[in-house]
Amino acid sequence: xxxxxxxxxxxxxxxxxxxxxxxxxxxxxxxxxxxxxxxxxxxxxxxxxxxxxxxxxxxxxxxxxxxxxxxxxxxxxxxxxxxxxxxxxxxxxxxxxxxxxxxxxxxxxxxxxxxxxxxxxxxxxxxxxxxxxxxxxxxxxxxxxxxxxxxxxxxxxxxxxxxxxxxxxxxxxxxxxxxxxxxxxxxxxxxxxxxxxxxxxxxxxxxxxxxxxxxxxxxxxxxxxxxxxxxxxxxxxxxxxxxxxxxxxxxxxxxxxxxxxxxxxxxxxxxxxxxxxxxxxxxxxxxxxxxxxxxxxxxxxxxxxxxxxxxxxxxxxxxxxxxxxxxxxxxxxxxxxxxxxxxxxxxxxxxxxxxxxxxxxxxxxxxxxxxxxxxxxxxxxxxxxxxxxxxxxxxxxxxxxxxxxxxxxxxxxxxxxxxxxxxxxxxxxxxxxxxxxxxxxxxxxxxxxxxxxxxxxxxxxxxxxxxxxxxxxxxxxxxxxxxxxxxxxxxxxxxxxxxxxxxxxxxxxxxxxxxxxxxxxxxxxxxxxxxxxxxxxxxxxxx
Amino acid sequence: xxxxxxxxxxxxxxxxxxxxxxxxxxxxxxxxxxxxxxxxxxxxxxxxxxxxxxxxxxxxxxxxxxxxxxxxxxxxxxxxxxxxxxxxxxxxxxxxxxxxxxxxxxxxxxxxxxxxxxxxxxxxxxxxxxxxxxxxxxxxxxxxxxxxxxxxxxxxxxxxxxxxxxxxxxxxxxxxxxxxxxxxxxxxxxxxxxxxxxxxxxxxxxxxxxxxxxxxxxxxxxxxxxxxxxxxxxxxxxxxxxxxxxxxxxxxxxxxxxxxxxxxxxxxxxxxxxxxxxxxxxxxxxxxxxxxxxxxxxxxxxxxxxxxxxxxxxxxxxxxxxxxxxxxxxxxxxxxxxxxxxxxxxxxxxxxxxxxxxxxxxxx
Numbered sequence: 001x002x003x004x005x006x007x008x009x010x011x012x013x014x015x016x017x018x019x020x021x022x023x024x025x026x027x028x029x030x031x032x033x034x035x036x037x038x039x040x041x042x043x044x045x046x047x048x049x050x051x052x053x054x055x056x057x058x059x060x061x062x063x064x065x066x067x068x069x070x071x072x073x074x075x076x077x078x079x080x081x082x083x084x085x086x087x088x089x090x091x092x093x094x095x096x097x098x099x100x101x102x103x104x105x106x107x108x109x110x111x112x113x114x115x116x117x118x119x120x121x122x123x124x125x126x127x128x129x130x131x132x133x134x135x136x137x138x139x140x141x142x143x144x145x146x147x148x149x150x151x152x153x154x155x156x157x158x159x160x161x162x163x164x165x166x167x168x169x170x171x172x173x174x175x176x177x178x179x180x181x182x183x184x185x186x187x188x189x190x191x192x193x194x195x196x197x198x199x200x201x202x203x204x205x206x207x208x209x210x211x212x213x214x215x216x217x218x219x220x221x222x223x224x225x226x227x228x229x230x231x232x233x234x235x236x237x238x239x240x241x242x243x244x245x246x247x248x249x250x251x252x253x254x255x256x257x258x259x260x261x262x263x264x265x266x267x268x269x270x271x272x273x274x275x276x277x278x279x280x281x282x283x284x285x286x287x288x289x290x291x292x293x294x295x296x297x298x299x300x301x302x303x304x305x306x307x308x309x310x311x312x313x314x315x316x317x318x319x320x321x322x323x324x325x326x327x328x329x330x331x332x333x334x335x336x337x338x339x340x341x342x343x344x345x346x347x348x349x350x351x352x353x354x355x356x357x358x359x360x361x362x363x364x365x366x367x368x369x370x371x372x373x374x375x376x377x378x379x380x381x382x383x384x385x386x387x388x389x390x391x392x393x394x395x396x397x398x399x400x401x402x403x404x405x406x407x408x409x410x411x412x413x414x415x416x417x418x419x420x421x422x423x424x425x426x427x428x429x430x431x432x433x434x435x436x437x438x439x440x441x442x443x444x445x446x447x448x449x450x451x452x453x454x455x456x457x458x459x460x461x462x463x464x465x466x467x468x469x470x471x472x473x474x475x476x477x478x479x480x481x482x483x484x485x486x487x488x489x490x491x492x493x494x495x496x497x498x499x500x501x502x503x504x505x506x507x508x509x510x511x512x513x514x515x516x517x518x519x520x521x522x523x524x525x526x527x528x529x530x531x532x533x534x535x536x537x538x539x540x541x542x543x
Numbered sequence: 544x545x546x547x548x549x550x551x552x553x554x555x556x557x558x559x560x561x562x563x564x565x566x567x568x569x570x571x572x573x574x575x576x577x578x579x580x581x582x583x584x585x586x587x588x589x590x591x592x593x594x595x596x597x598x599x600x601x602x603x604x605x606x607x608x609x610x611x612x613x614x615x616x617x618x619x620x621x622x623x624x625x626x627x628x629x630x631x632x633x634x635x636x637x638x639x640x641x642x643x644x645x646x647x648x649x650x651x652x653x654x655x656x657x658x659x660x661x662x663x664x665x666x667x668x669x670x671x672x673x674x675x676x677x678x679x680x681x682x683x684x685x686x687x688x689x690x691x692x693x694x695x696x697x698x699x700x701x702x703x704x705x706x707x708x709x710x711x712x713x714x715x716x717x718x719x720x721x722x723x724x725x726x727x728x729x730x731x732x733x734x735x736x737x738x739x740x741x742x743x744x745x746x747x748x749x750x751x752x753x754x755x756x757x758x759x760x761x762x763x764x765x766x767x768x769x770x771x772x773x774x775x776x777x778x779x780x781x782x783x784x785x786x787x788x789x790x791x792x793x794x795x796x797x798x799x800x801x802x803x804x805x806x807x808x809x810x811x812x813x814x815x816x817x818x819x820x821x822x823x824x825x826x827x828x829x830x831x832x833x834x835x836x837x838x839x840x841x842x843x844x845x846x847x848x849x850x851x852x853x854x855x856x857x858x859x860x861x862x863x864x865x866x867x868x869x870x871x872x873x874x875x876x877x878x879x880x881x882x883x884x885x886x887x888x889x890x891x892x893x894x895x896x897x898x899x900x901x902x903x904x905x906x907x
Contacts, residue, residue: 093812
């Protein structure tokens with residue numbers, strides 16, 4: 001069978017401009033080769049910086065942000081698209097090869113209607129007339145399960161949800177009837193319950209249209225559901241390349257094995273959950289415009305333990321964290337900390353009350369001043385809460401750096417000189433510096449690669465053992481809940497759906513929402529998606 | 544969409560839409576009556592955010608204008624010196640000063656005079672000049688026409704030039720043409736305008752004799768004569784406002800060109816022209832409009848120095864003359880008109896930027 005896409009010995013470089021240093025040439029991808037046949041799906045998997053997006057874009061002969069393809073061949077139907085001129089490549093892009101970006105919300109132009117954007121490439125390339133393109137778009141909206149397909153195209157990007165946008169982006173890629181689609185993390189930004197729908201829609205659409213695809217993701221469990229072959233990448237080089245079955249069930253390389261077994265840590269809950277550090281009673285909260293986010297939420301957390309709050313975006317879990325910290329005073333209800341009621345608003349709290357509750361954010365990047373060194377960042381709570389200065393302060397900062405397994409050589413680094421995982425560690429050290437009794441962790445690992453995230457989780461668990469600190473851990477990821485929680489609160493649309501010890505919350509009988517949530521988490525098992533969809537269909541038929 | 548609007552990030556992506564969340568918070572007094580009004584306004588904001596925002600901008604502008612009128616009047620009250628003493632000079636006996644003050648109504652309380660003045664100003668009557676005894680409105684009508692004539696031609700040249708150069712700079716980003724455009728425009732903005740004015744006069748009028756100076760225009764002049772008279776002041780103004788607009792255009796377009804949706808357009812294989820015209824331009828409009836309006840306002844309001852340098856009979860010179868003789872009705876009128884222009888142009892820019900935002904034009 002002839003190859004549709006054949007990439008040979010690809011080499012990609014970029015020039016980086018570190019501040020205060022001469023420009024550096026960095027090799028992003030080296031010696032990568034693969035073949036893709038018509039109608040097949042190849043999964044590219046690896047952590048951030050592995051070069052998977054860069055490789056995916058090379059199928060469109062495109063280098064993002066100054067990347068240059070300097071070696072190798074990209075043969076599409078036997079023709080090297082790297083050698084085509086500007087107009088030559090433009091007739092390939094959007095016609096033979098299409099691209100689905102990670103964030104459809106950013107990839108759609110906010111100024112134009114979705115329908116116009118979906119058919120733009122087909123019409124512009126003269127593949128079909130406008131009428132035919134509109135008909136095809138309608139067909140694709142139906143195949144992808146979008147609501148009101150007849151009028152969906154008249155809406156603007158900001159008028160539909162993230163999951164719908166991601167499906168619209170897939171429709172946009174499928175519309176010109178291309179031979180190849182590059183999916184770049186199409187479900188990463190979505191909630192699990194949405195992800196499964198989009199995943200199913202993409203898989204169904206690929207099968208319907210016999211389009212070949214490159215599927216890029218960092219989640220092995222996701223790629224196992226859609227691809228025929230898998231290529232594992234690290235630092236721009238191929239680690240392992242084989243059929244999906246072989247890579248998932250019998251990985252040859254250590255790195256692949258680590259990826260397969262990641263997120264399988266489980267911890268037993270604390271036996272005694274009687275004592276109480278934090279108690280939330282009948283809390284209602286909303287924003288100034290009258291939008292009510294939390295309805296009658298109650299839960300509690302024993303000393304030295306972890307309460308996981310699970311929910312999707314919009315469930316109100318981050319709002320609850322803001323209420324606990326006092327950033328958003330609740331309209332009703334009360335919060336008791338260590339037996340004493342906390343003043344509702346931040347302004348009313350004493351320094352000591354502030355000190356005892358610290359926070360870690362999802363984006364360590366934006367939660368740190370880029371112009372302060374690690375020493376300043378960690379040292380700030382020391383001088384603020386404990387009036388520490390000079391050598392004593394430096395000593396304590398070094399101690400904290402040891403605790404987060406980083407060491408004193410990081411003292412004078414700026415956040416920009418740290419990796420994502422290191423930044424999150426510094427953020428943890430900053431929280432620890434205040435010697436808090438409770439740390440609110442707002443999705444601290446969801447922006448990190450799986451292996452790095454696991455390191456952070458283990459660090460948090462170790463710190464809990466050493467310092468008996470309690471965590472409220474906000475997450476959308478059930479695997480994390482299994483790994484770290486003692487008790488679990490499931491939230492949905494601002495209401496508490498389920499609360500109790502982990503073993504009870506995560507075992508049947510379930511309520512409908514928890515059931516859906518648990519079933520939507522991809523498992524590292526080929527055919528899992530079909531199985532779930534089948535049970536869903538049977539259930540809806542049964543109803 | 545299932546989630547709450549404010550937490551899932553949909554409101555945070557465009558700077559303008561931050562206004563959406565800002566609006567409902569403001570008209571929210573906590574009194575019993577205020578609650579009802581607040582709820583109505585809130586509901587209105589959710590249903591018709593566009594109309595609500597425009598109504599709010601209009602209201603703000605009117606309020607601002609009143610505040611400015613109060614400040615102008617108060618500021619002039621607080622000024623040292625007095626028209627009567629300046630006017631009478633050597634012959635200022637206490638009795639003569641008292642008489643003049645009485646004639647001008649200065650013996651009445653300031654609040655009464657303020658309300659009188661404001662009442663007239665709303666109807667377009669700014670009273671009579673103390674120095675010339677003529678109607679201020681009539682005199683200003685002429686002068687304002689001249690100032691607007693100057694500003695109009697300066698805008699006509701500078702706005703397209705700035706936007707064009709900005710686009711050119713984007714096209715050749717970080718290469719020679721971009722750098723040259725940047726250096727020249729920066730040099731022009733760094734020099735004080737009177738200095739540029741005198742430089743132009745020295746070279747074009749004195750040394751080479753290709754332009755006319757002074758730039759005074761009369762009733763009897765033909766249109767072409769007027770144009771040639773204002774060539775140098777227009778050139779000065781263009782040089783002063785060009786850099787700011789050019790650099791903002793460049794930044795706005797560059798910002799949009801690096802966005803994900805322009806990448807999407809490129810990956811659709813569209814032509815460069817279509818990418819810029821259809822995908823980049825509509826999203827770069829708002830910031831560019833803002834900076835253009837700011838500079839247009841400057842062209843009307845900030846011309847005082849240029850008019851004096853070129854002896855041009857516009858509002859600026861009129862105001863400066865009035866200040867020297869303490870002719871307060873004229874100073875007040877000029878100040879208020881300048882403020883009105885400034886506020887109006889900024890409000891227009893705000894409203895255009897709001898209209899350019901699809902999130903507000905097409906609410907969920």
